[in-house]
Amino acid sequence: MSRNTIADRLSDLRQELPTGVRLVAVSKFHPVEMLQEAYDAGQRVFGESRVQELVQKAAQMPKDVEWHFIGHLQRNKVRQIAPFIALIHSVDSPELLAEIERQAALAGRTIPCLLELHVAQEAEKFGFTPDAALQFLREGEWRQLAYVQLRGLMCMATFTDDTDEIRREFQLARRTFEQAKTECFADAPAFRELSMGMTDDYPVAIEEGSTMVRIGTKLFGPRNY
Ligand SMILES: *Cc1c(COP(=O)(O)O)cnc(C)c1O
Numbered sequence: 001m002s003r004n005t006i007a008d009r010l011s012d013l014r015q016e017l018p019t020g021v022r023l024v025a026v027s028k029f030h031p032v033e034m035l036q037e038a039y040d041a042g043q044r045v046f047g048e049s050r051v052q053e054l055v056q057k058a059a060q061m062p063k064d065v066e067w068h069f070i071g072h073l074q075r076n077k078v079r080q081i082a083p084f085i086a087l088i089h090s091v092d093s094p095e096l097l098a099e100i101e102r103q104a105a106l107a108g109r110t111i112p113c114l115l116e117l118h119v120a121q122e123a124e125k126f127g128f129t130p131d132a133a134l135q136f137l138r139e140g141e142w143r144q145l146a147y148v149q150l151r152g153l154m155c156m157a158t159f160t161d162d163t164d165e166i167r168r169e170f171q172l173a174r175r176t177f178e179q180a181k182t183e184c185f186a187d188a189p190a191f192r193e194l195s196m197g198m199t200d201d202y203p204v205a206i207e208e209g210s211t212m213v214r215i216g217t218k219l220f221g222p223r224n225y
Helices: 006-016 032-040 051-060 075-081 094-107 130-139 163-184 202-207
Strands: 022-026 045-048 066-069 087-091 111-117 148-155 193-195 212-215
Touching: 006 022, 006 032, 032 051, 045 051, 051 066, 051 075, 075 094, 087 094, 087 148, 094 111, 094 148, 111 130, 111 163, 130 163, 148 163, 163 193, 163 202, 193 212, 202 212
Parallel strands: 022 045, 022 212, 045 066, 066 087, 087 111, 111 148, 148 193
Antiparallel strands: none
């Protein structure tokens, strides 16, 4: 039988996640009352995918929430989250990274970021191909960025029932991550996060080396779009 309160589901998930795998509670489209329930059960890390919704919720939730941005981020909206965002998972172009640098400098803080990898088969998903990500990291211009800290990579697998396909995509992300770490971040231990795994595929993602799972539906139920 499925357990019915957010606190129950949170505690089940915590049991299930190995040490070293962090839970991002993906709260997009859910009302702050539900976030507050998770907060009261000890959850502090929340992921949102739309700037306006994130800003509104941040104003209503306690100040020690760690807000993660996980959706496609338009450059003209970076300014609104720069003062407080704890991690941007979804950096999908060098231009976006440059704008994050600019806004982080204006806000006077460092913004941790992950590069989003496009490993799925759907064309509409965003991100660097694995080759483009490695090339970008090797070229090294990002080393000039003073207010952005690259913390690792993020990916979304194809939306499919084919577990082998999902596993292959996570393995590709993992290999890309390891290669980037060895070649470009040997002197930067902060590059250590591999954000992958959602409600339907997080067990596979964990087997393939995820350090951060982004879980919405399993925690908060279905979304009302
Ligand atoms: C919505 C979303 C999730 C969470 O999806 P669930 O299937 O509800 O767990 C995770 N990652 C990203 C990037 C999302 O947009």
